Amino acid sequence: MSSQRDRTDRVDSLVATTGEALEEGKYPLAIMNDEAIYEAERRRIFARSWVFVGHVSEFEEPGDYARRYIGEDPFIIIRDEDGDLHAFLDSCMHRGAQFCTAESGNTSHFRCPYHGWTYRNDGTLQGAPHMAEAYTELETDDVTLEEATLESYQGLLFARVVDEGPSLEAYLGDFTWYLDVLFGLTEKGMTVVGEPHRWEGAHDWKTSSESFAGDSYHVLTTHQAGLETSLGKGPWEEIEDFPEASYLACTDRHSGGYYLVDDETTFMGYPEAVTENLNPALSDEQRELAGRSVFHNGTVFPNMSYIHGIQSAGWGGPWLSIRVWQPRGPGQVEVINWWLIPKELEDDEAFKRESHRGWESLSPGGAFEADDLVVWSGISDSTKSVMLEENETLGNIQLGMGDMSEGVDITDDPLHGPADVTTKGLYFDERHSRTWYGAWHQMMAEHGGT
Amino acid sequence: MDAQPPRPENAVDSDLQHRIEQFLYYEASLLDRFAMDEWLSLLSDDLILKVPIRSDRGPGSDRPTFSDESYYLHDDAEMLTERVDKLSKEYAWSENPRSRVRHHIGNVRVSDRGDGEYDVWNTQFVYRSQGDSADYKLLSAQRKTTLRESPTGFTIVDRTVYLDHSVLPTKNLTLPLL
Numbered sequence: 001m002s003s004q005r006d007r008t009d010r011v012d013s014l015v016a017t018t019g020e021a022l023e024e025g026k027y028p029l030a031i032m033n034d035e036a037i038y039e040a041e042r043r044r045i046f047a048r049s050w051v052f053v054g055h056v057s058e059f060e061e062p063g064d065y066a067r068r069y070i071g072e073d074p075f076i077i078i079r080d081e082d083g084d085l086h087a088f089l090d091s092c093m094h095r096g097a098q099f100c101t102a103e104s105g106n107t108s109h110f111r112c113p114y115h116g117w118t119y120r121n122d123g124t125l126q127g128a129p130h131m132a133e134a135y136t137e138l139e140t141d142d143v144t145l146e147e148a149t150l151e152s153y154q155g156l157l158f159a160r161v162v163d164e165g166p167s168l169e170a171y172l173g174d175f176t177w178y179l180d181v182l183f184g185l186t187e188k189g190m191t192v193v194g195e196p197h198r199w200e201g202a203h204d205w206k207t208s209s210e211s212f213a214g215d216s217y218h219v220l221t222t223h224q225a226g227l228e229t230s231l232g233k234g235p236w237e238e239i240e241d242f243p244e245a246s247y248l249a250c251t252d253r254h255s256g257g258y259y260l261v262d263d264e265t266t267f268m269g270y271p272e273a274v275t276e277n278l279n280p281a282l283s284d285e286q287r288e289l290a291g292r293s294v295f296h297n298g299t300v301f302p303n304m305s306y307i308h309g310i311q312s313a314g315w316g317g318p319w320l321s322i323r324v325w326q327p328r329g330p331g332q333v334e335v336i337n338w339w340l341i342p343k344e345l346e347d348d349e350a351f352k353r354e355s356h357r358g359w360e361s362l363s364p365g366g367a368f369e370a371d372d373l374v375v376w377s378g379i380s381d382s383t384k385s386v387m388l389e390e391n392e393t394l395g396n397i398q399l400g401m402g403d404m405s406e407g408v409d410i411t412d413d414p415l416h417g418p419a420d421v422t423t424k425g426l427y428f429d430e431r432h433s434r435t436w437y438g439a440w441h442q443m444m445a446e447h448g449g450t
Numbered sequence: 451m452d453a454q455p456p457r458p459e460n461a462v463d464s465d466l467q468h469r470i471e472q473f474l475y476y477e478a479s480l481l482d483r484f485a486m487d488e489w490l491s492l493l494s495d496d497l498i499l500k501v502p503i504r505s506d507r508g509p510g511s512d513r514p515t516f517s518d519e520s521y522y523l524h525d526d527a528e529m530l531t532e533r534v535d536k537l538s539k540e541y542a543w544s545e546n547p548r549s550r551v552r553h554h555i556g557n558v559r560v561s562d563r564g565d566g567e568y569d570v571w572n573t574q575f576v577y578r579s580q581g582d583s584a585d586y587k588l589l590s591a592q593r594k595t596t597l598r599e600s601p602t603g604f605t606i607v608d609r610t611v612y613l614d615h616s617v618l619p620t621k622n623l624t625l626p627l628l
Contacts, residue, residue, distance in 0.1 A: 102508035103616060194520025195503045199618035225539035334617060339520055356524060365501070365523045367536055370544035370622035377621055 007036040008449060015444040017392065018437065025398035025430070027437050032204045032383035033331030041327070044447035045302050045440065046071030050151070050158035050171050052304035052324055053077050053087055055338065057155065057191040058104070063121055066104040069326055070148060070161055076100050077150075077157065080122035081108070087159040088123050089146040104195075123147055154183035155190060156304075156322075174418040175254040175300065181286045182256075182296055182308045182320070186277045188343035190320055193352065197337035199364040203376035204383070205303055205325040205333045206440070211372070212297055212305035212323075213255040214248045214425070214432030217399065219368075222375055226367045234310050235266050235294045243407070245294075247416060248400075248425025250432055253439040256298025257426030259309075264291035268318040269310040271351060273344045285414050292415075299432075301439045303327070307362055316357025331380035337363060397437070400429025455559035455571040462560045462568075470570055470597065471558050473604045478553035478574075481626045484545075486534040489625075490527075494598065494607040499525045501628065506616040516612060522623055523611075533625055544622050551626045552577040563596070567607070570595045576627050578620060589627055590614040 014037060017028050031037050053068040054077050065078035067090065074090040090100045092112040099112040099119075109126060111118045116129045125143040128135060148159040151168035153176065158168050169176065183190055201208070211218070219227070238261045239245045248257045267275050267290060278287060295309030303325040310317040319339060326334040339359065345351045362369045387393070400408040405428040411421050422429045461467070480489040501522040507515055525533065536542055557573040572593050579586035596608035611628050620627070 102511060103506035105508050105511050105513060195505050195517045197503060197520075197522060197618075198616065199621070199623075201621045203621075221541075222543060225536050225542040228536075228539060352519075356520070357529075359521075360523075360525070360529060363522065364618055364621070365623040367533060370624060371542065373621040374543045374546075 011036050011040045012448050018441045021394050022437055025401045026394035029383045029393050029395045030389040033380045035330045038330040042071040045443045047161040049302050050160050050168050053159045054157045055155055055192050063106040063108050067100055078121050085150055086123055087148040087150045092117055093143050154179050174251045177417040178256050181290050184279050186274055186342045186344050187279050190340040191343040191346055193339050193341055197363050199335055201333045201335055201373050203333055203380045204331050205327045207376045207379050209299050209303050209325045210433050210436040213299035213436050214257040216426040222371050223368045235269050243424045243427035246426035247421050248429045249419035249421045250435040251419045253301040255432035255435050258296040259294040260292040261294055267291055268293050270318050274342050277344045288415055311358050311361040316360045319355040319358030397430040397433035400431055456561045462562055470560055474555055478555055482551050482553055484626055490534055492606050493527055494605045495527050497527050497607055500610045504613055504616050544624055547581050549578045549580045566599045568597045570597055587620040
């Protein structure tokens with residue numbers, strides 16, 4: 001049994017190794033599926049990042065709430081009677097008991113099942129049994145639920161446990177330009193339909209978060225069977241050379257990739273209800289990028305990913321899927337997977353049937369993702385090997401580095417927005433991985449010793 | 451869930467009950483051994499296989515437990531054929547290595563819809579293990595199946611799988627597990 005001090009030293013040593021290895025496009029495989037690293041991630045990353053907790057369309061009415069997690073901390077996202085959104089820790093201020101008993105719903109109050117302390121949906125204490133005689137000197141105004149700071153951007157809700165560091169908008173930085181295109185495409189914005197998928201995966205949250213940030217190179221191998229089983233391809237038919245049509249955009253922390261065609265009226269295969277209601281706040285470049293888009297995927301650090309577009313090989317869409325890679329212990333994850341459509345299309349049942357089919361490719365039952373999940377769990381199984389730790393074995397994320405990969409060049413075309421964008425990037429540039437692990441390293445090093 | 455299983459006093463006769471149970475056992479054996487082409491041959495062309503998302507609701511909630519908008523699977527016969535085709539490929543990593551699957555079927559209740567069609571409810575445990583490991587997962591569910599009988603046997607014309615999980619305990623959901 002190692003002491004806390006030993007564990008912290010071990011973590012700090014692995015973090016330092018990561019920093020050095022990243023300079024040559026590598027990272028120590030021992031950081032995957034490791035208990036000490038995991039406990040440090042909960043404190044150094046999840047408690048201090050803006051973590052995605054839901055979409056504003058899930059909380060339209062006062063009292064609408066949903067259970068969500070930041071790291072492994074259970075939160076309740078709720079809209080109060082004044083219309084303000086909150087992220088409360090699901091833990092009574094009396095003795096710490098959990099009081100939210102459903103995944104989502106609507107309520108004006110929460111009553112703790114232990115001794116009955118009761119809270120309004122703005123987090124203030126309303127009362128307790130026998131209040132007048134039991135608590136003659138309790139200052140009830142001082143009792144409010146623990147609350148994480150909540151901010152939103154383009155309908156995306158993010159919360160932060162330790163309220164230090166940049167505002168949400170500053171944290172998202174230049175990546176807001178791409179989020180505008182993807183989540184603010186139409187005037188009314190996106191809306192969640194139905195309930196999210198939830199399932200347990202046996203992989204490290206880092207693996208999928210980083211992969212979704214911009215890895216199309218794996219598609220050729222992992223999804224060979226899916227690609228061979230082609231249905232009607234739609235806009236993908238216009239793409240002759242997949243790497244050539246792909247781009248990778250990386251900012252300081254966040255990355256996304258996309259496939260473009262020349263036709264500026266493509267709009268990911270969306271019908272006229274979208275193209276006739278484009279958000280006037282989009283710039284000409286943002287509008288052109290949206291118009292030429294077939295498919296986008298990306299990750300907002302640390303653990304929110306998205307897919308927006310029409311799925312390759314004709315497996316459905318267009319659809320927008322947001323997913324959270326919810327840590328559930330070392331090498332374990334729960335995936336939460338939302339389906340969103342432009343609000344303008346929410347009553348179009350025919351569109352929704354086609355859009356829902358996007359999940360036939362990317363979901364636990366999806367023809368593509370079902371394969372990812374097996375590969376990712378194999379990483380979790382093997383990277384806990386002592387040998388990788390003893391040999392300080394480094395994984396390789398050198399695609400697109402220096403002169404490594406042909407045709408991977410930074411483009412200065414303003415169409416691609418403010419990020420550093422590479423041609424052929426979604427295929428042959430692992431800059432998304434270097435960016436992701438760079439952000440991971442920065443937070444793990446900056447908050448070292450905890 | 452819309453229609454409910456019949457009360458005991460309305461149970462169908464034992465011969466029909468027997469034939470339907472034998473069909474379900476046979477179908478389960480096809481899934482257990484990945485005889486997916488034979489399984490496809492039991493489906494009607496207009497079938498929709500649905501696996502609705504289940505949510506954890508508070509008592510008295512007016513929101514549905516099973517979503518009528520979002521599903522783990524919502525596949526017509528054409529899509530199911532594509533899935534079977536995909537599963538047959540060497541590089542379908544979701545089932546390479548193949549899962550060890552066993553259906554345990556019980557509580558079979560039948561309601562006669564008339565015109566040779568029957569609504570059939572059954573509960574099931576589906577055991578799944580995979581790869582070089584003793585670990586396994588259990589998927590618990592109630593299925594509602596509509597069967598049509600003809601001189602050549604039963605055909606599955608509709609099916610919904612109501613999972614007993616609001617968070618799936620398994621990393622992926624492939625057809626033999628349903």
